[in-house]
Amino acid sequence: MTRAAHSVVTLTDACDPVQRDLDDARALALDPKVDPEIHRRVLPGLCRSAVETAARDSWFAWAHAVGTERDIVESTWMAARNQPQRIALALYGDPGRSIETWLGNAPYRRPALAMAGPGVHHGLTSDPGGAIRDVRRMVDDLMSGAP
Numbered sequence: 001m002t003r004a005a006h007s008v009v010t011l012t013d014a015c016d017p018v019q020r021d022l023d024d025a026r027a028l029a030l031d032p033k034v035d036p037e038i039h040r041r042v043l044p045g046l047c048r049s050a051v052e053t054a055a056r057d058s059w060f061a062w063a064h065a066v067g068t069e070r071d072i073v074e075s076t077w078m079a080a081r082n083q084p085q086r087i088a089l090a091l092y093g094d095p096g097r098s099i100e101t102w103l104g105n106a107p108y109r110r111p112a113l114a115m116a117g118p119g120v121h122h123g124l125t126s127d128p129g130g131a132i133r134d135v136r137r138m139v140d141d142l143m144s145g146a147p
Helices: 017-030 036-065 070-079 083-092 100-104 109-116 128-144
Strands: none
Touching: 017 036, 017 128, 036 070, 036 083, 036 109, 036 128, 070 083, 083 109, 083 128, 100 109, 109 128
16 A cells, blocks of 8 residues: 555565565666666665565575474574675575576676676666666576576
8 A cells, every 4th residue: 555645555465575676676776767876876775676586586495395493494504604605505595505597697697797786886887777677687697596
């Protein structure tokens, strides 16, 4: 439920957090009234949230499916401190494993990781629409376990 100006209320179906973050990023990027500086500063955070949530969901689903105890699943996730470690955990169950080969298997993954990683601190430096498409594709790969 969203309450807008003049108390106008709209109801929308709830969606998963990954989809919501990506939809919010896309809506922000497409809004012609939004200052480009807002795009530069806000979009990377929404994309990071989508990547982290996708990695977390993938890791939790895999770990629970193989019988790992909840406290171990959670503590392992918390010990993985950065995007590459969390992606490695989601892909391989090992936060110490390199994701370089995985990143190189699709041309959109490195730019997506740059946006969702360092981009949060440095700001968006590329086309917002293209960056969000790259992140969406990478998130889909993460969630499907694509090589």
